[in-house]
Amino acid sequence: MEKINLKDLNYKELKDWVLNQNWKPFRANQIAKWLYTKKVDSYDKMTDISKDIREILKKHTQFDSLQLVSYKKSTKDGSIKFLWRLKDKNTIETVFIPEDNHNTLCVSTQVGCAVGCKFCFTTKDGLIRNLSTAEIVDQYLQVQRFVGLEPEKRISNIVYMGMGEPLANYENVKKSIQILTDKNLAGLSNRKITISSSGIIHQILKMYNDKEFPQVRLAISLNAPDQKTREEIMPISQTNKLQELMKVIDNLPLKAGYRIMLEYVLLKGINDRPHHAHKLAKLIGKNKKKFKVNLIPFNPYPEALYERPEEKDILLFQKILWDYDISAFIRWSKGQDISAACGQLRKKEISNLIKI
Ligand code: SAH
Ligand code: SF4
Numbered sequence: 001m002e003k004i005n006l007k008d009l010n011y012k013e014l015k016d017w018v019l020n021q022n023w024k025p026f027r028a029n030q031i032a033k034w035l036y037t038k039k040v041d042s043y044d045k046m047t048d049i050s051k052d053i054r055e056i057l058k059k060h061t062q063f064d065s066l067q068l069v070s071y072k073k074s075t076k077d078g079s080i081k082f083l084w085r086l087k088d089k090n091t092i093e094t095v096f097i098p099e100d101n102h103n104t105l106c107v108s109t110q111v112g113c114a115v116g117c118k119f120c121f122t123t124k125d126g127l128i129r130n131l132s133t134a135e136i137v138d139q140y141l142q143v144q145r146f147v148g149l150e151p152e153k154r155i156s157n158i159v160y161m162g163m164g165e166p167l168a169n170y171e172n173v174k175k176s177i178q179i180l181t182d183k184n185l186a187g188l189s190n191r192k193i194t195i196s197s198s199g200i201i202h203q204i205l206k207m208y209n210d211k212e213f214p215q216v217r218l219a220i221s222l223n224a225p226d227q228k229t230r231e232e233i234m235p236i237s238q239t240n241k242l243q244e245l246m247k248v249i250d251n252l253p254l255k256a257g258y259r260i261m262l263e264y265v266l267l268k269g270i271n272d273r274p275h276h277a278h279k280l281a282k283l284i285g286k287n288k289k290k291f292k293v294n295l296i297p298f299n300p301y302p303e304a305l306y307e308r309p310e311e312k313d314i315l316l317f318q319k320i321l322w323d324y325d326i327s328a329f330i331r332w333s334k335g336q337d338i339s340a341a342c343g344q345l346r347k348k349e350i351s352n353l354i355k356i
Pocket of ligand 1: 119120121160161162163164165166196197198219220221223263264265296297298299300
């Protein structure tokens with residue numbers, strides 16, 4: 001029988017599991033502290049837990065779900081890309097991104113992706129499988145352990161923008177966020193977690209109506225200002241129409257201080273012309289304080305169908321949005337020298353990485 005992984009359990013499930021072993025309830029908090037605060041790498045390091053109990057834990061549960069294959073650190077900005085092997089030999093990636101006064105982690109949620117956006121490398125071989133909750137949570141725990149637990153190394157922000165469509169792996173993503181934000185477990189702030197979706201309307205509504213889904217930030221990969229262009233680059237748009245998507249997100253109830261991020265990959269000659277920027281501004285319309293636009297210059301890869309726009313066109317696109325009083329940022333991708341750009345993660349050039 002497959003052993004369970006305690007990192008698949010939210011706080012309530014962990015407490016129930018402990019009670020089922022006929023252990024005292026405080027054991028749940030003890031185990032949680034070692035896993036999520038101290039981030040130890042084995043049961044043997046849980047020194048205030050009796051040896052008998054540690055033996056039972058070892059026998060019935062598995063520990064880390066990810067095995068580090070290789071990593072590469074950018075010499076330009078210090079971001080680090082990790083390649084992990086899963087128990088079934090599939091591989092996924094995670095990126096650690098140091099920023100001015102905090103650190104962000106970009107996590108993967110699936111091996112591959114079924115959505116099929118034309119500009120995205122992750123989806124090339126379709127969807128292989130969903131990641132388990134533990135495989136998502138372990139990306140955070142194992143990277144934090146790797147970079148160190150010192151305050152300046154602490155990961156405070158997590159973006160679900162790696163491989164995969166998070167809302168297509170709803171239950172496991174939801175539980176991973178419960179674990180990451182529970183004060184009794186990893187204890188990160190809801191406000192510092194962002195889920196990025198390609199805009200699957202019924203899943204977005206499900207998430208907002210789900211009382212048990214922690215209220216995190218939402219990013220939508222819009223990528224085009226009109227139905228025709230969007231359908232061309234994102235086939236999912238045939239069934240999730242742009243107008244309806246905009247109407248739905250326009251009406252979402254947001255927590256104070258939250259804005260929805262509209263991601264927009266800039267593809268040369270396809271969606272980067274000034275008239276596209278004007279159309280985007282019109283699409284956003286009056287409710288502009290509810291949104292901020294994140295412009296992502298396309299990161300090319302071998303055999304890609306698209307090109308990255310010229311820098312002057314990228315800046316002009318931003319300027320046009322500013323003129324409408326829309327807040328727009330350019331995400332000059334970090335870690336370009338290590339192909340770490342969030343959202344175009346892929347297993348390549350493994351031989352060039354540092355072998356573990
Ligand atoms: N599936 C989710 C999250 C992962 S993709 C989503 O689509 O939102 C994260 C972001 O990376 C998306 O906004 C996507 O449009 C962008 N992206 C994908 N491939 C890219 C590439 N080659 N260059 C730049 N951005 C890319
Ligand atoms: Fe999937 Fe996101 Fe890539 Fe689209 S951009 S194929 S949704 S990972």
